[in-house]
Amino acid sequence: MKLSELHNGESAVIVKVSGHGGFRKRIMEMGFVRGRKVTSVIDAPLNDPIKYTIMGYDVLLRRSEAQLIEVLPEEEANAMLSAEDAKAPNFFACTDCDSCGLSCNYKRTKTTQRNIINIAFVGNPNSGKTSLFNALSGGHEHVGNYSGVTVDVKTGHFNYKGYHFNITDLPGTYSLSAYSPEEVFVRRNLLESMPDVIVNVVVASNLERNLYLTTELIDLSQRVVVALNMYDELEATGAKLDYENLGSMIGIPMVPTIAKTGKGLDKLLDTIIEMFEGDNKSARHVHINYGTVLEPEISLLADILHESEDFPQQFPARYWAIKMIENDKEVHNLLKDSKSYEKLKQQAEISSEKIIKQLDIDAETAISDAKYGFISGALHETFTEGKKEANKRTRKLDKLIVNKWLGFPLFILLMWLMFSVTFWLGAYPQDWIAAGFDALGNLFNGIIPEGAWRSLVVDGIIGGVGAVAEFLPNIILLYMFISLMEDSGYMSRAAFLMDKMMHGMGLHGKSFIPMIMGFGCNVPAIMATRSIESKSSRLITILVVPFMSCSARLPIYLLLAGAFFPKYAATVMICLYLLGIIVAVLTAKLLRLTAFKQDETPFVMELPPYRWPTLRATLKHIWEKCYQYIKKIGTVILLASVIIWVLSYYPHTDISETELAKTEEISEAEANEIQYENSCLGMIGKFVAPVMSPMGFDWKISVAVLSSIPAKEIVVSTLGVLYASEEDDLGDAIQKSGDLTTSSALALMVFMLLFFPCIATIGAVASETKKIKWAFFSVFYNTAVAWVLAYVTYLIANLF
Ligand code: GDP
Ligand code: MG
Numbered sequence: 001m002k003l004s005e006l007h008n009g010e011s012a013v014i015v016k017v018s019g020h021g022g023f024r025k026r027i028m029e030m031g032f033v034r035g036r037k038v039t040s041v042i043d044a045p046l047n048d049p050i051k052y053t054i055m056g057y058d059v060l061l062r063r064s065e066a067q068l069i070e071v072l073p074e075e076e077a078n079a080m081l082s083a084e085d086a087k088a089p090n091f092f093a094c095t096d097c098d099s100c101g102l103s104c105n106y107k108r109t110k111t112t113q114r115n116i117i118n119i120a121f122v123g124n125p126n127s128g129k130t131s132l133f134n135a136l137s138g139g140h141e142h143v144g145n146y147s148g149v150t151v152d153v154k155t156g157h158f159n160y161k162g163y164h165f166n167i168t169d170l171p172g173t174y175s176l177s178a179y180s181p182e183e184v185f186v187r188r189n190l191l192e193s194m195p196d197v198i199v200n201v202v203v204a205s206n207l208e209r210n211l212y213l214t215t216e217l218i219d220l221s222q223r224v225v226v227a228l229n230m231y232d233e234l235e236a237t238g239a240k241l242d243y244e245n246l247g248s249m250i251g252i253p254m255v256p257t258i259a260k261t262g263k264g265l266d267k268l269l270d271t272i273i274e275m276f277e278g279d280n281k282s283a284r285h286v287h288i289n290y291g292t293v294l295e296p297e298i299s300l301l302a303d304i305l306h307e308s309e310d311f312p313q314q315f316p317a318r319y320w321a322i323k324m325i326e327n328d329k330e331v332h333n334l335l336k337d338s339k340s341y342e343k344l345k346q347q348a349e350i351s352s353e354k355i356i357k358q359l360d361i362d363a364e365t366a367i368s369d370a371k372y373g374f375i376s377g378a379l380h381e382t383f384t385e386g387k388k389e390a391n392k393r394t395r396k397l398d399k400l401i402v403n404k405w406l407g408f409p410l411f412i413l414l415m416w417l418m419f420s421v422t423f424w425l426g427a428y429p430q431d432w433i434a435a436g437f438d439a440l441g442n443l444f445n446g447i448i449p450e451g452a453w454r455s456l457v458v459d460g461i462i463g464g465v466g467a468v469a470e471f472l473p474n475i476i477l478l479y480m481f482i483s484l485m486e487d488s489g490y491m492s493r494a495a496f497l498m499d500k501m502m503h504g505m506g507l508h509g510k511s512f513i514p515m516i517m518g519f520g521c522n523v524p525a526i527m528a529t530r531s532i533e534s535k536s537s538r539l540i541t542i543l544v545v546p547f548m549s550c551s552a553r554l555p556i557y558l559l560l561a562g563a564f565f566p567k568y569a570a571t572v573m574i575c576l577y578l579l580g581i582i583v584a585v586l587t588a589k590l591l592r593l594t595a596f597k598q599d600e601t602p603f604v605m606e607l608p609p610y611r612w613p614t615l616r617a618t619l620k621h622i623w624e625k626c627y628q629y630i631k632k633i634g635t636v637i638l639l640a641s642v643i644i645w646v647l648s649y650y651p652h653t654d655i656s657e658t659e660l661a662k663t664e665e666i667s668e669a670e671a672n673e674i675q676y677e678n679s680c681l682g683m684i685g686k687f688v689a690p691v692m693s694p695m696g697f698d699w700k701i702s703v704a705v706l707s708s709i710p711a712k713e714i715v716v717s718t719l720g721v722l723y724a725s726e727e728d729d730l731g732d733a734i735q736k737s738g739d740l741t742t743s744s745a746l747a748l749m750v751f752m753l754l755f756f757p758c759i760a761t762i763g764a765v766a767s768e769t770k771k772i773k774w775a776f777f778s779v780f781y782n783t784a785v786a787w788v789l790a791y792v793t794y795l796i797a798n799l800f
Helices: 021-029 074-081 129-137 181-193 204-220 231-236 243-250 265-277 291-308 317-325 329-335 341-359 363-382 392-401 407-447 452-469 472-488 490-504 509-518 522-531 535-547 554-564 569-593 615-649 659-663 668-678 680-695 699-706 714-722 730-737 742-754 759-769 772-799
Strands: 011-017 037-043 050-054 057-061 069-072 091-093 116-123 141-145 152-160 163-169 197-203 224-229 254-256 286-288 605-607
Touching: 011 021, 011 074, 021 363, 037 392, 057 490, 069 074, 116 129, 116 181, 116 204, 116 265, 129 152, 129 163, 129 197, 129 224, 129 265, 129 615, 163 265, 181 329, 197 204, 197 265, 204 224, 204 231, 204 286, 204 317, 204 363, 224 231, 224 265, 243 254, 243 363, 254 265, 286 363, 291 317, 291 341, 291 363, 317 329, 317 341, 317 363, 329 341, 341 363, 392 407, 392 490, 407 452, 407 472, 407 490, 452 615, 452 714, 472 490, 472 615, 490 509, 490 605, 509 522, 509 535, 522 535, 522 759, 535 569, 535 759, 535 772, 554 569, 554 714, 554 730, 554 742, 569 742, 569 772, 615 668, 615 680, 615 714, 615 759, 668 680, 668 699, 680 699, 680 742, 680 772, 699 714, 699 742, 714 730, 742 772, 759 772
Parallel strands: 116 163, 116 197, 197 224, 224 254
Antiparallel strands: 011 037, 011 069, 037 050, 050 057, 057 605, 091 286, 141 152, 152 163
């Protein structure tokens, strides 16, 4: 029977997982191994994906993936499997450290007289790494984009009992293989930065799956301390865990923690110090026993590596041997330069074939099975399940939140709430900020005598920066919602609801989250695509995110729609957002049909339990975003404002000297126009104007469009500089000038929606895809689409 045939509420036992290597590996890391019980819980409102429960947590599979998993009804399976089920922890203590590598860390006693301890947090997504990090580091942290792959790595530091701790918060992973960018990144980071102690953050209430990553760390034979985080959740179910015994058994000390309240942190730090000093009683070096078939093959490969001794010494030969048997692509790369690589490769192939022949399963499956066997053996002796159902609240809430009938209305309601609150409520503080900048401008008008300096400060800096700073409240509110949805667990439900639709456009349920975030700012949205394992889905998502109308484009719509369509401003804006979405969908489809025909990685995704977001975490997220925005205002936007001012002020025309001024009285707007027309900005505008003229844009509008390249908000400040007027507000001034008609104003909004994303976004595309080619693609494709659609809009609008 296939897993997909299970009805909601039914359970069965897994007997076999088929499908290609990547799928099997991933699904095994998530706990889908032979002999495990799995329950079908609920189908998504659109029938696909399906939520299953396995090993006490929830996971989503698409129907097509569930078809690849063979199951048997419980009774039948139990009869068949009980014979093979060995309930003893399957490991052996390492007695001879030389046999497993020169790098065996347990052999090493304290060698340096230093008191600086470098620690790294490794753990599953949502295990509480960041919460622990924040609780420990206090305010001393630094978010950095590390070279190579841009994955956010936070580093922080603090002092404790005379030691200086440097901590690194790594991205969440389920294992350390090479199937997702995070996994590759975490492993490479551990390899390169060699932390003194690895802190493995484990969800205590979901030990079985979380310890899978621990088994990978055991293979690495590094100094590890396990933080049994969310211990409160374990205790709430009434479960008992003899963690001291478990720790001694697997040779890794374990410390219960509650990151949310800070409980257990001192004990954790004390244990880290013990590990660092080499005097922890539980710590010892064990090897997971991979069984009579695999072990000889592992030894064979390890021996080949020892012959040349030129493998990366940070990890033991045994580790590299295991990964070679698993045929890990990244490890192939890392070992390529070894003298024994060719021999190693050949032997690995022979070993793999031998394993398949003898065990009737491939090496990867055999290794995962052994790892889970090791875990269940260890837990069998130390863990007693609780009486109370874990995650009861989540199960009940999910019945409501992803309900067939309620799911979508609730989702749309939340999205609507998010946007209306962001923009309506945000309008009030926006006015205050605007008023503040006006007052500041007036103040300097009074202080600085008329001339270039006054113009620079008032029109250039205060005007330019002010126009952008106004949107800070909107950003705060938008990120408040996004952060609440992420921390509470709702975001994953959104992916669950949306997957079928996203799949229709060739994407992934997880693509939906970055796309929604794109409405805030494209840069973090593009970074958020990291959680998408599928390379092609991720790339397509990155390329379509810039069509999601970010909040920087909003000021342009507010200005133009407000002035040209006062009665229908909201409708016009909704249509623009929709147009962006439509273009994104069509682009995704187009890319899926041409450049990326096949989606290579499975959907499998964990559905975390609902948790109350903490005020602290929410405030922190908001602050991080605010800080980024303020930094952008203080740097890029300030610089761009000054540059635009310089370009618009020089060469300077003395209005009173012009012929026109001698014959008649001229208004301020006319004076500005004369000034700009002769300035550098005017010249640039006139240069590109011919390309823009089909849409009814003259040189001034062309200048404004070009000024959006550093950041889209700058369009408004440029228009502010170009159409400055004492009597009218900016919108009216533009309208009165007659430079834009209703049709060309509409075309301009469409153009600004689709036109090439800002420099920061282009940078994000380049660094996230690691290929400059995609950044160029983004620039050219988006500009072409913008031009064509703006032109069509102009033509259609002219018909009315
Ligand atoms: P990360 O993905 O590993 O960085 O996990 P986070 O630190 O973002 O935490 C995920 C969620 O778990 C957040 O909603 C936290 O508030 C919550 N959380 C973290 N630690 C604990 C804990 O010890 N107990 C409980 N009940 N919740 C926690
Ligand atoms: Mg985190």
